[in-house]
Amino acid sequence: MEQLLQQVVAGLATGAIYATMALAVVMVYQAIDHLNFAQGELATFSTFLAWQMIEWGWSYWAAFALTVAISFVIGVAIDRVLFRPVRNAPILSQLVAFIALFSILNSSDGEIWNFTIKSFPSPFGTKPLFGSGLISTHQAGMVAVTLVMLALLYVFFRGSRLGLAMRAAAANPEAARLVGIRVGWMIALGWGLSTAIGAVAGILIAPVVFLDPNMMLGVLLYGFAGAVLGGLSSPGGAVLGGFAVGIIENLAGTFIPFVGQELKLTVALIVIVAVLMVRPAGIFGRVGVSRV
Amino acid sequence: MMLEVRGLCAFYGQSQALHGLGFGLAEGGIVTLLGANGAGKTTTLRALCGMVRMTGEIHFDGKPITGRATEDIVRLGIAHVPEARGTFVRMTVEENLRLGAMTRRDHSAIAADIDEVYSIFPRLRERRKQQAGTLSGGEQQMLAVGRGLMLRPRLMLLDEPSFGLAPLIVAELFGILRRLNRERQVAMLIVEQNAALALDLADEAYLLETGRIVMAGPAPEIAKDEAVRRSYLGY
Amino acid sequence: MPEREAITLDAAAVPSEADVARPLSLWLDRRRLLIGAAVIAGLVAPLVVANFTIFQLTMVMIYGLAILGLNLLTGFNGQFSLGHSAFYGIGAYTAAILMSGSADLPYYWTLPCAGAVCFIVGIAIGLPALRLQGLYLALATFALAVALPQLLKSHLLEEMTGGVQGIVIDKPDPPAGLPINADQWLYYFTLAVLLVMFAAAAGLVRSRTGRAIMAIRDHPIAAAAMGINTARYKTLTFGVSALYTGIAGALGAIVVQFVAPDSFNFLLSVNFLVGLIVGGISSIPGSLFGGVFVLFVPNIAEKVSTGLSGAVYGVILLLLIFLMPSGAAGFVRRAAAWLARLRRASNSELPIGRSTR
Numbered sequence: 001m002e003q004l005l006q007q008v009v010a011g012l013a014t015g016a017i018y019a020t021m022a023l024a025v026v027m028v029y030q031a032i033d034h035l036n037f038a039q040g041e042l043a044t045f046s047t048f049l050a051w052q053m054i055e056w057g058w059s060y061w062a063a064f065a066l067t068v069a070i071s072f073v074i075g076v077a078i079d080r081v082l083f084r085p086v087r088n089a090p091i092l093s094q095l096v097a098f099i100a101l102f103s104i105l106n107s108s109d110g111e112i113w114n115f116t117i118k119s120f121p122s123p124f125g126t127k128p129l130f131g132s133g134l135i136s137t138h139q140a141g142m143v144a145v146t147l148v149m150l151a152l153l154y155v156f157f158r159g160s161r162l163g164l165a166m167r168a169a170a171a172n173p174e175a176a177r178l179v180g181i182r183v184g185w186m187i188a189l190g191w192g193l194s195t196a197i198g199a200v201a202g203i204l205i206a207p208v209v210f211l212d213p214n215m216m217l218g219v220l221l222y223g224f225a226g227a228v229l230g231g232l233s234s235p236g237g238a239v240l241g242g243f244a245v246g247i248i249e250n251l252a253g254t255f256i257p258f259v260g261q262e263l264k265l266t267v268a269l270i271v272i273v274a275v276l277m278v279r280p281a282g283i284f285g286r287v288g289v290s291r292v
Numbered sequence: 293m294m295l296e297v298r299g300l301c302a303f304y305g306q307s308q309a310l311h312g313l314g315f316g317l318a319e320g321g322i323v324t325l326l327g328a329n330g331a332g333k334t335t336t337l338r339a340l341c342g343m344v345r346m347t348g349e350i351h352f353d354g355k356p357i358t359g360r361a362t363e364d365i366v367r368l369g370i371a372h373v374p375e376a377r378g379t380f381v382r383m384t385v386e387e388n389l390r391l392g393a394m395t396r397r398d399h400s401a402i403a404a405d406i407d408e409v410y411s412i413f414p415r416l417r418e419r420r421k422q423q424a425g426t427l428s429g430g431e432q433q434m435l436a437v438g439r440g441l442m443l444r445p446r447l448m449l450l451d452e453p454s455f456g457l458a459p460l461i462v463a464e465l466f467g468i469l470r471r472l473n474r475e476r477q478v479a480m481l482i483v484e485q486n487a488a489l490a491l492d493l494a495d496e497a498y499l500l501e502t503g504r505i506v507m508a509g510p511a512p513e514i515a516k517d518e519a520v521r522r523s524y525l526g527y
Numbered sequence: 528m529p530e531r532e533a534i535t536l537d538a539a540a541v542p543s544e545a546d547v548a549r550p551l552s553l554w555l556d557r558r559r560l561l562i563g564a565a566v567i568a569g570l571v572a573p574l575v576v577a578n579f580t581i582f583q584l585t586m587v588m589i590y591g592l593a594i595l596g597l598n599l600l601t602g603f604n605g606q607f608s609l610g611h612s613a614f615y616g617i618g619a620y621t622a623a624i625l626m627s628g629s630a631d632l633p634y635y636w637t638l639p640c641a642g643a644v645c646f647i648v649g650i651a652i653g654l655p656a657l658r659l660q661g662l663y664l665a666l667a668t669f670a671l672a673v674a675l676p677q678l679l680k681s682h683l684l685e686e687m688t689g690g691v692q693g694i695v696i697d698k699p700d701p702p703a704g705l706p707i708n709a710d711q712w713l714y715y716f717t718l719a720v721l722l723v724m725f726a727a728a729a730g731l732v733r734s735r736t737g738r739a740i741m742a743i744r745d746h747p748i749a750a751a752a753m754g755i756n757t758a759r760y761k762t763l764t765f766g767v768s769a770l771y772t773g774i775a776g777a778l779g780a781i782v783v784q785f786v787a788p789d790s791f792n793f794l795l796s797v798n799f800l801v802g803l804i805v806g807g808i809s810s811i812p813g814s815l816f817g818g819v820f821v822l823f824v825p826n827i828a829e830k831v832s833t834g835l836s837g838a839v840y841g842v843i844l845l846l847l848i849f850l851m852p853s854g855a856a857g858f859v860r861r862a863a864a865w866l867a868r869l870r871r872a873s874n875s876e877l878p879i880g881r882s883t884r
Contacts, residue, residue: 161390161394164383164387164390164391164394165391165394167383168380168383168391168394171380171381171382171383172378172380172381174343174374174378175374175378175379175380176391177343177361177362177363177366178341178362178366178371178372178374178378179366179391179392179394179395179439179443180363180366180367180394180395180443181363181391181394182363183363233382286382
């Protein structure tokens, strides 16, 4: 029983990483109505920027703030320059644009900063939380920051005019234009927000998994899985999904004998697929009724 | 003349849907565009809002608006209530109305306007927190008109407002439209297949056939015309 | 006989049968000529190039076949798959296991076996896939792609699969008496398989079944309303698609002479998808162009800059997508249509331009 609790909490800790990523994934999904496959690479790039600033001697929080701001701008720019021209192309062609972006970023990261693993500082310290062995202060900090971001986003989207406009632009672009919303800019804004959140995710994750160009590959996967599990239309669901994936992965690895390290990811994905069979829109996703 | 259209041609890809339309709408007036399916009525409204490729001249308040983006045309005070209503189905009724006021800066007045829309359409007040997609067809139409009103428009473009609605609801809706026109001087350009209703409400009527205006004149005269009565009014 | 008024037509305004038929038939013949020329070039190529190039050309055909498999499912039936690396891998391992070890099957028998195994696996995946759409299907197939290398490496199957080290296969000899080397023989063998399977796919697409499959892609609800058993067709398409890619995998194993778990990861799936899109979705010849792309472009990128090869690859991809949003096949189609219109306009006095409705 004690071991179960231990593993659940450990799963929560890793789940915090996935949850943050899942949140970023859902953010851009709400804005552009499909997944941003280059999200992880963008986050890695942002984390490298922050690392570089810290190397140059800047304070952690200054680097953090500036990186988040720059990431926002980069996200907007990528949308306007790269994705706006292909917005009317078939969806699979847009997918190729994502793949291209992924490839460019991954390769550039490696070239600029090389592939040696780097350590990244944590603002929360790495001592065990309250002296117990369950969770470290940094991991608790991650969970806290994720929840705070979620709360801020909730307030933004439900309570502010701009948030309402963004939701409308994603839900029904043509109708949104008819009420005067500049849909193109709303999409760009969604990209910017998503890249900024991804930057926060990367900066928080790096102390745990260490920084290298391929840092986000696995994490993004788990992030997608968590987002889909929770429901792509629900930011809260995505966060919960991310936590759930962390727990499932950990429990499967520990308690199911033949799984071990190799098949952990497979099991997590199988669980998700199984859930989707039962609830195709994710646990908290709202099922869209399509009228024929 | 609030709205003047001359030589309007519209294209979907390679095919031409409108061939040189011309008509006008006076300040506070109601004009109706009649015609069968495929005549080009919806296309006309979409062309006015910059939603289809077009050539020709459109002047609103004496200024040309051709080539401008839909979002900018809306900001001039033109509210378009589209076919299929354009409801934001996952958002609440109240959020839909707030969206109608998206371009306005006078925040304090918006709340008061929402209240007014509720007084015009009491059924919407009952359902203000409900998801708009769960409303009936008639209620969604009212919501669409209400959302259009939130713009405080000078001109409303209505695309088949009677479509799919029960006769009683339609009568109610058209009564409301008449009131809005008289009390607030909202000009209206109404596209309708239900000719009788539209001719009863409008001042002027234009008859479209395959992208061309084949008849034009004051609504009462068009209503009395033999050919129109046979083809469109059924008697 | 009643009197009939002579009807005079403005001869220049109405194209005669001959005018319309002539450029059309010319174009059709041109297409057959092109295909014929390509086949002849394909037959001659291995006799005039170096062994390594023969190997590359063989791999192009194999990738083209694998992409055609994906095309049948995603391009023609609209079911999104990120898991075709798994079918390729299963086909490859089936061939490797049957050729090494106790079974010691001749290489040509491994192809139908790989096809059959993958067909069954495809159906097994296709059945639950009926419940999933779009993104969710992508995720599920992605799970499949991720799972396979891990399964292949795991202790459960290590005995059969050789674990992380994989399996080595002997290169098959050309049949006795033919004056060609092993590489050339494998090339011709692959070419034969390719031609048969491409022709079969073309036949399938043109048949009633093919139309049903495409109808399901375009309007699934309408298709069902017309009495098409969408579940059956979608599942069968999954199976056939897996079969194609599985046979390609088996060929790949034979030609490369080696299978290892990590060569069949999801990056391969992504490669297939990119090849499909660049070649042109729902274009059968486009799949072959996709194979060319998948094999050669990463190499080119590497040559341009070793450190930034990924970035160069990405830039090339972007250029292709901007210039040819519908893939190579779409580009060729549009160019051909434009040329045909020009020719028709110069033959008769017909103006090019909008049709009047």
